[in-house]
Amino acid sequence: MRDDPRDPRLPTSPGFWRSPLRGPWFTSVLGLVLLACITVLFVTGLLSYAAYNPNLSPVNDKTPDKGILGFYLFTWPTNPHWLYRLNQGVHVTLGITLIPVLLAKLWSVVPRLFALPPARSLTHALERISLILLVGGGLFEFVTGVLNVQLDYVFPGSFYPLHFYGAWVFFAAFVAHAVLKAPTALRNLRRLREERNDLVSPRPAEPTVSRRGALWFVGGGSLLLFATTVGQNFGGPLRRTALLAPHGGAEPGSGPNGFQINKTAAYAGIDTAETAGDAWRLVVTGRTGTVRLSRARLAGLALHSSALPIACVEGWSTPDQWWRGVRLRDLAALVGYEDDPPDVFVESLQRRGAFRKAALRANQVADPRSLLALYVNGEELSPDHGYPARIIVPAAPGVLNTKWVVRMTFGDL
Numbered sequence: 397m398r399d400d401p402r403d404p405r406l407p408t409s410p411g412f413w414r415s416p417l418r419g420p421w422f423t424s425v426l427g428l429v430l431l432a433c434i435t436v437l438f439v440t441g442l443l444s445y446a447a448y449n450p451n452l453s454p455v456n457d458k459t460p461d462k463g464i465l466g467f468y469l470f471t472w473p474t475n476p477h478w479l480y481r482l483n484q485g486v487h488v489t490l491g492i493t494l495i496p497v498l499l500a501k502l503w504s505v506v507p508r509l510f511a512l513p514p515a516r517s518l519t520h521a522l523e524r525i526s527l528i529l530l531v532g533g534g535l536f537e538f539v540t541g542v543l544n545v546q547l548d549y550v551f552p553g554s555f556y557p558l559h560f561y562g563a564w565v566f567f568a569a570f571v572a573h574a575v576l577k578a579p580t581a582l583r584n585l586r587r588l589r590e591e592r593n594d595l596v597s598p599r600p601a602e603p604t605v606s607r608r609g610a611l612w613f614v615g616g617g618s619l620l621l622f623a624t625t626v627g628q629n630f631g632g633p634l635r636r637t638a639l640l641a642p643h644g645g646a647e648p649g650s651g652p653n654g655f656q657i658n659k660t661a662a663y664a665g666i667d668t669a670e671t672a673g674d675a676w677r678l679v680v681t682g683r684t685g686t687v688r689l690s691r692a693r694l695a696g697l698a699l700h701s702s703a704l705p706i707a708c709v710e711g712w713s714t715p716d717q718w719w720r721g722v723r724l725r726d727l728a729a730l731v732g733y734e735d736d737p738p739d740v741f742v743e744s745l746q747r748r749g750a751f752r753k754a755a756l757r758a759n760q761v762a763d764p765r766s767l768l769a770l771y772v773n774g775e776e777l778s779p780d781h782g783y784p785a786r787i788i789v790p791a792a793p794g795v796l797n798t799k800w801v802v803r804m805t806f807g808d809l
Contacts, residue, residue, distance in 0.1 A: 404599070407510040416600035418504055420580070422607045423595060426501040426614070428582075431574055433494050438567050440487035444709065445560060447472045447480050447793050452739065453755035453809045456796075458556035465564055474763040477790035481707035484793075485629040488711025491541050492625045492640070496617035498534060500610075507595060526572045533566025545710045547642050547658075554750075631655070631715040643712035652773030653781050655714045656706070658794065661779035665747030666800055668779070676784050678768075682731025682806035691784045695770055697722050702765040708794035719788045721769035724761045728806045737761040742787055743803040751795040755809050756787070765790045768801060 404411035450457035451469050459465075473479065508527070515521035537559065544555045551558060605613070627638035631647070638644025643656045669675060677688045701720045707713035728737040738758050746752045760766055766789045770777065777783040782799030789797060 529569035628712040652775035653778035684732035719769040720771040721767040745800040
């Protein structure tokens, strides 16, 4: 005998879901919060992707088959110098803060995922499909995002294409769902008495908390996650509050080089014999040929200072550090680009990890604050911070600030 879907012991029965909290008002409040915040997440995510200048060079483009999805890409600016730091800090911190809201929203509508029949009409079938993409896409984006922030790359493939394409699938379903449901959500919020719908249990259990109390609980969880994450965007005592972030807690060491890093020299496979003064040379190639520069010769060129942060895709950043080195545009001038510095292709001694090679646009090369840095905060770079020389560019993602630089090729890319 087939099971009766109306049997209250089965999740297909409305009577199975007995929480008195479920209802259109509770779901509408959570939905409108997500509507505003996920829109911000999507926009900051697209801006983060644009910051890599993926149209400049294949080495910067981790989604080469994006096609029309790259329609919005533009040349990433260098002003203000904290632009990427702010954008990625908002993206990651807001994403983590929204986790309780997302989970509460999914909990509030879970009876609909089990409702039978699965499709009552073509319109209803399309709505159910969009709901599956919305729920699946949302969970995928949040899970991969959190794993990336925690530096736990347990998912198959590269984070960049997974998160990029997943975001487009999720946001398309999100927009479709918002168009269908936003008018109803607003109407539910305006009503003093809540209408009954399929989310309201026909045999509710005794309430243990009010719906407003439940919202306060969700908000408290979000506030807790915010307070234990946001500090990774700052330095000093506030960073110690970032208990859930890999770059929270105390600064990694003391002294001028005592600030956060992602990859150590040991992890990147840097051999100290290659970076020694008598072995290392920077090879610079351009319009008029190639020059080879020792670190001593670089230090003898005109040196300039810039106060710039390091900001990474995982959401962490440092305060401004004082970097000192040779301007990129001055290096371009050494190989024939005195007045019109072009793009540059940068190569590192790094043997492991992504972005061993990276490209920078002409506007980044031309900015007077863009340096091939030899010193930081008045001291030579440490091996972990890129000794003997590293790139530092205003408003660029951390991975484009290449460490352990060994070759620079100037020219249109």
